[in-house]
Every structure is written in structure tokens, then in C-alpha cells.
Amino acid sequence: MSDGAAIVLCAGQRVDRGHRADFFPEALEPVVRRAVRARLIELGAVIGYASAAPGGDILFGEALVALGGELNLYLPCDRADFVAQYVAPAGEAWVARFERLCARAARVTISCEENLLGDATLVRFNNQMLQGMARLRGEALDRPPHLMVLWSAMAPPEPGSPADFMDQWPELGRLSVIDLDDLRLEAGLAEPAPVDPDALALAELDAEISPRAVRAILFADIAAYTRFEDRAVPLLFDFLAEAQQRVEERAAAPLLINSWGDAVHAAAETAHDLADYAAALTEAVATIDPAAFGLDRRPRFRMALHAGPVFVGLHPLTGRSMVFGHHVNRAARIEPLALPGALCASQHFVALLKAEMDRRADEAQLTGQVYAPRYRIVYLGRRDLPKSFGSEEVYRVVDGDWDRDWDRNRDGGPGEPEDAMAPSRMAPPDRMQLALDADLGEIAMVAARVEAFCAVHDLGEAVVQAVTLALDELLTNTITYGFPEGTGGGGEAPWIEVALSLAGNVLTARIRDPGLAFDPAEAPAPDLDSDVDDRPIGGLGVHLVREMMDGLEYRRLDGVNEVTLTKRVRPATTDGDSE
Amino acid sequence: MDIREEERDGVCVLTPVGRIDSNTAREAEAALLPKFDGSRPVVVDFTELSYISSAGLRVLLMAAKRSKARGVPLALAGMRPQVHDVFRVSGFAKLFAIHDDCTGAVGSLTA
Numbered sequence: 001m002s003d004g005a006a007i008v009l010c011a012g013q014r015v016d017r018g019h020r021a022d023f024f025p026e027a028l029e030p031v032v033r034r035a036v037r038a039r040l041i042e043l044g045a046v047i048g049y050a051s052a053a054p055g056g057d058i059l060f061g062e063a064l065v066a067l068g069g070e071l072n073l074y075l076p077c078d079r080a081d082f083v084a085q086y087v088a089p090a091g092e093a094w095v096a097r098f099e100r101l102c103a104r105a106a107r108v109t110i111s112c113e114e115n116l117l118g119d120a121t122l123v124r125f126n127n128q129m130l131q132g133m134a135r136l137r138g139e140a141l142d143r144p145p146h147l148m149v150l151w152s153a154m155a156p157p158e159p160g161s162p163a164d165f166m167d168q169w170p171e172l173g174r175l176s177v178i179d180l181d182d183l184r185l186e187a188g189l190a191e192p193a194p195v196d197p198d199a200l201a202l203a204e205l206d207a208e209i210s211p212r213a214v215r216a217i218l219f220a221d222i223a224a225y226t227r228f229e230d231r232a233v234p235l236l237f238d239f240l241a242e243a244q245q246r247v248e249e250r251a252a253a254p255l256l257i258n259s260w261g262d263a264v265h266a267a268a269e270t271a272h273d274l275a276d277y278a279a280a281l282t283e284a285v286a287t288i289d290p291a292a293f294g295l296d297r298r299p300r301f302r303m304a305l306h307a308g309p310v311f312v313g314l315h316p317l318t319g320r321s322m323v324f325g326h327h328v329n330r331a332a333r334i335e336p337l338a339l340p341g342a343l344c345a346s347q348h349f350v351a352l353l354k355a356e357m358d359r360r361a362d363e364a365q366l367t368g369q370v371y372a373p374r375y376r377i378v379y380l381g382r383r384d385l386p387k388s389f390g391s392e393e394v395y396r397v398v399d400g401d402w403d404r405d406w407d408r409n410r411d412g413g414p415g416e417p418e419d420a421m422a423p424s425r426m427a428p429p430d431r432m433q434l435a436l437d438a439d440l441g442e443i444a445m446v447a448a449r450v451e452a453f454c455a456v457h458d459l460g461e462a463v464v465q466a467v468t469l470a471l472d473e474l475l476t477n478t479i480t481y482g483f484p485e486g487t488g489g490g491g492e493a494p495w496i497e498v499a500l501s502l503a504g505n506v507l508t509a510r511i512r513d514p515g516l517a518f519d520p521a522e523a524p525a526p527d528l529d530s531d532v533d534d535r536p537i538g539g540l541g542v543h544l545v546r547e548m549m550d551g552l553e554y555r556r557l558d559g560v561n562e563v564t565l566t567k568r569v570r571p572a573t574t575d576g577d578s579e
Numbered sequence: 580m581d582i583r584e585e586e587r588d589g590v591c592v593l594t595p596v597g598r599i600d601s602n603t604a605r606e607a608e609a610a611l612l613p614k615f616d617g618s619r620p621v622v623v624d625f626t627e628l629s630y631i632s633s634a635g636l637r638v639l640l641m642a643a644k645r646s647k648a649r650g651v652p653l654a655l656a657g658m659r660p661q662v663h664d665v666f667r668v669s670g671f672a673k674l675f676a677i678h679d680d681c682t683g684a685v686g687s688l689t690a
Contacts, residue, residue, distance in 0.1 A: 163637060166633045166636075166637050167604060167634035167637060168601060170600070170633065172631070172635075172636045172669060172671065175633050175669060175671075177640065181644070359632075363598075366631070366661050366662060367630055
């Protein structure tokens with residue numbers, strides 16, 4: 001059970017405020033503290049995810065930090081509001097403990113930058129974030145997280161309560177229940193006073209009439225839409241009508257969907273539902289032949305997926321259902337970060353998606369069925385959001401049902417048969433994709449990822465060196481010379497994609513960018529300025545790349561440079577069906 | 580969710596059909612907890628249950644507390660191997676009287 005690096009989540013019962021019944025009296029604290037600490041030691045907990053309400057949460061956090069663990073705090077609302085609503089009413093001593101714990105935590109994240117407004121939906125969403133982030137961390141470390149609930153059976157199971165968290169947690173095999181009622185009996189304390197039924201009824205009513213709901217949110221638009229000539233726009237909409245037909249066959253309709261011009265905005269109840277819709281639309285747009293509709297260019301959507309508590313209602317001017325609030329605005333700000341043809345998602349969205357896929361996996365395991373998660377979640381990095389929305393941790397959601405990131409630019413029908421490249425669910429991923437800013441500082445990150453990829457497949461140091469050097473040469477050149485106006489060819493923000501894949505004994509590296517057309521094999525040596533760090537790619541540079549790699553090919557398609565490098569390698573373990 | 584109820588040898592046997600998860604846990608709770616206001620021992624038969632999540636466990640924990648508080652015995656029976664394993668490995672099996680089948684459970688409560 002305790003084989004180290006366990007990730008533990010906590011759903012803690014709040015200590016009692018004045019007018020509520022005493023489900024967690026302060027006299028019980030020492031006993032609970034000992035029980036929590038003992039359980040953390042038993043589990044081998046090293047990483048914790050929790051909120052920071054006075055009572056169970058803070059006790060958990062303090063215990064974990066005292067054991068030298070890494071604490072990740074998530075707060076359901078604006079921090080000052082959280083203190084005012086939850087911490088201060090429990091007393092000044094708790095405020096001091098809260099501040100101290102925040103200072104010692106590895107990170108403090110706000111799940112929804114609004115005021116609580118007494119809304120339990122925010123607390124439940126915060127628990128969903130805790131769950132999702134712990135699960136993503138668990139996947140990265142190959143250690144599924146464990147939930148510790150500090151629970152009193154007497155406390156009403158309202159949204160956001162420990163009972164509610166337990167209800168949202170599928171895996172009862174990874175659950176610890178610290179029963180406050182039992183501990184209370186053992187400590188010889190009196191039973192909690194009966195709850196005032198009127199107060200309880202009011203609380204339940206409050207929970208039911210929350211103006212907010214948790215929704216998955218999509219913002220999408222067509223890349224370089226303004227470059228479509230006027231005469232092509234009706235043709236474009238015919239093309240989209242065909243796409244819509246295909247989408248309807250493959251995915252459930254979102255709860256709401258609005259569109260103006262080329263922009264699409266949709267909301268769904270679950271992240272998986274919305275991902276299914278977005279994936280169906282992406283695939284449709286990528287596989288329908290644009291020429292059949294008189295278009296000389298394939299339209300591609302930029303799609304951003306986000307999630308959070310939003311206000312739901314009817315738009316006063318249109319009478320149609322709508323969602324609004326901080327998270328809707330945030331979703332719109334994430335959209336410009338998306339790369340055309342790929343699903344770009346926020347941390348909130350992938351947290352929900354991961355938890356939903358895990359739920360399906362748990363069911364399958366208990367009922368003896370086979371389940372393979374449809375989506376792979378790839379971390380891209382932290383990106384700044386426009387208009388002072390701070391920054392966002394951005395991910396790519398890859399559709400395993402149609403894993404076509406490689407062939408995104410090919411027109412027409414399905415790509416090559418993929419038997420040699422079919423990713424096995426159990427083997428380490430045989431492909432890796434990175435999205436970079438046009439910044440020389442990104443090259444170090446690429447080198448690290450290449451090294452990790454090659455290590456996982458046991459390709460050897462020589463391969464790592466060769467690929468890293470080749471990519472370094474090409475990326476330096478692209479970043480330095482490819483975006484002279486600070487923009488890509490179509491007025492987009494500069495971007496570069498690097499993808500690695502391993503099939504049989506061949507390692508392929510592909511670099512794509514929308515910068516100035518540049519064929520590395522043909523380039524003359526550029527003028528050297530005074531900056532000695534510039535590396536000339538002509539002549540010597542290309543020679544090096546050809547030395548390091550076995551194959552170098554270039555093509556330009558849809559305004560995008562594509563350089564493909566190949567190298568023969570010998571992975572330590574080969575499946576029987578290589579080549 | 581369908582929850583069948585029958586009496587065997589003076590024991591109330593509840594058989595939930597399908598799944599006890601976050602959607603159906605409230606129904607299970609409404610069916611199970613009031614049984615401890617009565618005098619007959621209670622068996623929950625798992626043979627028709629394909630899936631149980633932590634939400635279902637919470638209902639069982641509350642039932643166990645009621646059972647102890649009211650002095651009305653509770654037993655569980657008929658778990659599939661995967662479900663029984665999860666209960667054992669997680670330690671929750673210790674909190675319940677678990678029998679391989681309904682007959683054994685009923686027998687233990689009427690002995």
C-alpha cells in the first residue's frame with residue numbers, strides 16, 4: 001500500500017460556525033490530527049491536494065507539510081472572499097493558520113475568480129478541480145491518487161461537502177474515511193446537537209436554486225477567416241453544412257450552441273461530451289474535400305475548450321439560452337492560443353475530462369469490460385492570456401479515435417494504414433508532440449523532451465545527441481529568421497510544432513511552422529550580423545543536420561513549412577510486428 | 580434503479596439491480612435506511628449489482644451506523660469477486676458482515 005510518492009486528496013469537514021450544529025467540534029481536533037497523520041504515513045503520502053477551509057482541510061494540509069510533503073491548495077473563490085466567508089467566522093486563530101498554510105504550500109490556485117455569493121456550486125467545482133489535477137498528476141507519476149474524507153454522517157451532504165466529494169469519487173478502493181462520529185464517541189464527546197430542520201431546509205433550498213452550473217465551454221473560429229474572398233464565403237458555409245451533417249452522426253449536440261460569422265460558441269454538461277463534439281467537428285473539417293465545394297483552401301478551426309461554474313440564463317435580447325460569467329470570458333481569451341486543427345484546452349477542462357475518463361475506467365474494471373480512454377492529454381505549457389486575464393496552463397487534447405495530428409494537412413480521405421504506428425495502450429507512447437513559441441528559450445525544453453522520449457524507448461545517447469543537435473540547428477534558424485514581422489505568414493502569432501514518432505526502427509522528427517518559406521537544403525548562408533550566437537543554417541548547418549540524421553525532406557503546404565527528419569534506430573524492446 | 584425487496588425467514592432482503600453510483604445512491608439510501616426503524620434484520624444482496632462506487636459505499640456506511648445505533652443487524656451478500664476484492668483491499672470489508680451468498684447471510688442472522 002505505501003510504496004512511496006502517494007498522492008492524497010482531502011475532503012475535510014469544516015469546523016463549526018456559530019449557528020450550525022457541531023459536526024466537528026474543536027475539542028476533537030487533537031484526535032483527528034493524530035488520525036490524519038497516521039493515515040498519511042500509512043499511505044506514504046508525499047503530495048497533497050486540498051482546499052483550505054478551517055477544520056479538516058487545514059489539519060490535513062498542516063499534517064502533510066509537517067511530513068515534508070508537497071501541498072497544492074485550491075480555493076473555490078476569490079481569496080479575500082474565501083477568508084471572509086469561511087475562515088474568519090471560525091476565529092482569528094484559524095485565519096492565522098490559513099495564511100501560514102498558504103505560505104508553506106507549493107501552490108495556491110483559485111478555481112473561480114468570483115465571489116462565493118453563498119454558492120455551493122463553486123465549492124463543488126473546486127472539488128472537481130482538486131480531483132482532476134490530482135488525477136493528472138497521478139497519471140504523470142504513474143500513481144493514481146487516493147481520497148481521504150473527514151466525514152460526519154450527521155452533516156448534510158450538500159454540494160461541496162465531504163459527503164458530496166465522496167459521491168463524486170468512483171474508486172472506493174482508493175478511499176480512506178476518517179469517521180468523525182466514531183472518533184467523537186471514542187473521545188467521549190457528546191453527540192452533535194440535532195440540526196434545526198428549518199435551517200437545514202433553507203440550506204438545501206439555497207443549494208438547489210444556485211444561479212450557477214458547471215459547464216464545459218467551447219470557443220472556436222476559423223483560422224485566417226478574413227482571407228477568404230467574399231465569393232468564397234457562401235461556399236465556406238456549404239462546406240460547414242456538410243461538416244455539421246457528419247458531426248450530428250458522430251456526437252451528441254451540445255446543450256447550447258451559438259454562432260456569428262465564423263465563430264462558434266458552445267456549452268455542454270460534461271467535458272467528455274464537449275470534447276466529442278469538438279473532435280467530431282475537427283475531423284469533419286479535416287476530411288471533407290474543400291475542392292468539392294469550390295474552395296481553394298481547407299478551412300480549419302481554432303478551438304479552445306474550458307470549463308467552470310457559469311451563470312446560466314436566457315439572453316434578454318434573443319431569448320436563447322446562454323452562459324455568462326468569469327469563466328465564459330476566460331474561455332474566449334484562451335481561444336487565440338489555439339492552433340488550427342487541434343483541440344486546445346485549459347487546465348480546468350482537462351481536469352474534468354480526466355476525472356470523467358477515470359470514472360468510465362473504474363466502471364469497466366469492476367464490471368470486467370475493456371475500456372481505453374478516448375483522449376490523450378498533453379501538457380503544452382503556461383501561456384499568458386490577453387487583457388490581463390493572467391496566465392493559463394494550456395493542454396492539447398488528442399483524439400485517439402482519430403489520431404491524425406500527423407496527417408492534418410493532407411487533403412482527401414484517410415491517411416496511410418497505421419499498423420506499424422498503431423499506438424499500444426500499454427506500451428509507452430510512440431509519438432510526442434510539442435507546440436512552441438518562436439523563442440530561442442524554448443529549445444532547451446525541446447531538448448529535454450526529446451531526451452525523455454528517447455530514454456523511454458531506450459534509444460541510446462547517440463540518438464539523443466543527434467536528434468537534439470539537428471533540431472537545435474533547424475529551430476534556431478526558424479526562430480531567428482522565420483518571423484521577421486513578428487507574425488507568421490497568415491498574420492497569426494508565430495508558432496512552431498515539433499513532433500517525434502517511433503515506428504519500427506525509424507525515428508521521425510517533424511518541424512512545422514507558418515513562417516517565411518524556407519527549405520533548409522536550398523538555403524544560402526545568411527548574412528552574419530554582429531551577434532555571434534546566430535548559427536548559419538546554410539552550408540555548415542545543413543551539413544551537420546544531414547550528418548546527424550539519415551533523411552531530410554522539406555515541403556511547403558497551406559502556407560506552412562514542414563521539415564521531416566528520419567533516423568534509423570534500434571530500440572531495446574521491439575514488438576513482434578515492427579515494420 | 581430497481582430495488583427488489585423480499586422477506587426470507589423473518590429477514591428483510593434488499594436486492595438492488597444495476598449500479599449504485601452518484602446518480603442512484605439517493606434511491607438506495609431512501610430504500611435502505613428506513614429498514615432500520617423496523618425490527619427485522621437486513622441483508623443487502625449484491626448478486627444483481629454490476630457496479631458500486633464510493634457513493635454506494637457511503638450509503639452502506641450510513642446503514643452500518645444506523646444498524647449499530649438501532650441494534651438491527653445488517654449483512655452483505657453475493658458480491659462479485661472484483662467487488663469483494665476492492666472491499667477487502669481498501670479495508671472497508673472489516674466494517675461489514677460479508678457472506679458469499681444470500682442463504683448464508685440470512686442463516687447467520689437467524690441463528
